[in-house]
Amino acid sequence: MSTLPIGAQLAAPAAWRGNIHGRTQGVPRQFIWIFLIACLAWLPLGAAERVISLAPSLTEMICAIGAADQLVGRTSACDYPPEPLKAVPVIGGFGAPSLEKLVALQPTLIVDIALEDEALGGQIKRLGLRRERIICRTLDDIPAALRRLGSLLHREVAAEALATQLTAGIAAARQAATAQKNKPLVYAEFWRDPPMTCGKKTFLAELITLAAGENLGDAAARDYFPVSAEWVVARRPDIVLCLYMADEKKLPEQMASRPGWNTLPAVRNKHVYGGFDNNLLLRPGPRALEGLRLLQNCFQAATR
Incomplete structure (x- = not known):
């Protein structure tokens, strides 16, 4: 039986589908490996996180790179996109979570831009919870924030594609505005x-x-x-x-x-x-x- 992922098996040429380990029907072996590497590049690697977002811009980014399923908590300001967020519990305001609600959700990752009370950050650290501060205040911060979230949530390919698109759009607009x-x-x-x-x-x-x-x-x-x-x-x-x-x-x-x-x-x-x-x-x-x-x-x- 082939050990290819289902999607790769369906996409593989019929001439050698299911015959990866044996002789191929005229298909050079190096082409098979190139195909396999290309398939694997699109697969999310690593275990899924249980992430709580304390900033609406970060919540939007998480959803935009296809990681909405990893969200287990959000703030009342995190309102877009509405459909995937309906089932995600609200644990407090923007940068001001309820520590009790946060801990109860057993997150493996907490992301924020800033906390209303920085003393809360110390409490989160003492509880042994992983927290990542992601700077996102300016236009040029957005692509870097997307890439960081992509790395944290194992969505590197989607994050890179969106970051590249935004970078190009911003650069084109700057050029036009300057002229x-x-x-x-x-x-x-x-x-x-x-x-x-x-x-x-x-x-x-x-x-x-x-x-x-x-x-x-x-x-x-x-x-x-x-x-x-x-x-x-x-x-x-x-x-x-x-x-x-x-x-x-x-x-x-x-x-x-x-x-x-x-x-x-x-x-x-x-x-x-x-x-x-x-x-x-x-x-x-x-x-x-x-x-x-x-x-x-x-x-x-x-x-x-």
Whole structure:
């Protein structure tokens, strides 16, 4: 009986299927070994992990590389993709798990980006549980994070393919953005009263730049910070992105009702956008290029 995996047996040429150890019917032996190595390269190696993810971006990556079946715990913020996560228990908030629930799930691996309370990391270590911190805050962190998860969860081939695709997409967008002139000035608003925007150190600011825009908040080397209405009016943004719940159709009218805002190019030309899936714009993960396309569509419409 052949010892080939089932998939390899089905794919093997009929001339030598089931005859690997004996004489082959005119097929050179080296071709058989090449075929076997190619098949084995796609097989996940090593035992499956029991992994708990404490960050939604990492949870998305785990599912994207085909390792959703290894997830035994997640946070309340881990909401995508919804279908495979339905059966995965929630053990707490983003970076803030219940230690009791975590231990009860008997994980072999815990992955996080950061913990709300770093003292918890010490407790996890004292319990003898394996914990891996995976940095994923910027666009360039995403491919490396995918590769690390692929290595940890024995999904190297799928992780490498996705990482390579993302790297190529990011590089192409950077080249196009660098070549583009007359980039629109973009004001991203996270809250209305008081107005709040994002600085240079945020993932959204990176996406805005990659989409060939200029982020209004880049003057501040900060994350998120409040601004005055006068500060926005004085800078006259070409585009406004609303990252909070609002009626998208009424946004231009609502913006125009603010003192002085009816003079802004973004408001006057109705280049005020909302209704986004914020996770595409704020979560560094495998869907980063989808978030990029959302912004590119907005910016291209505003610069026609």
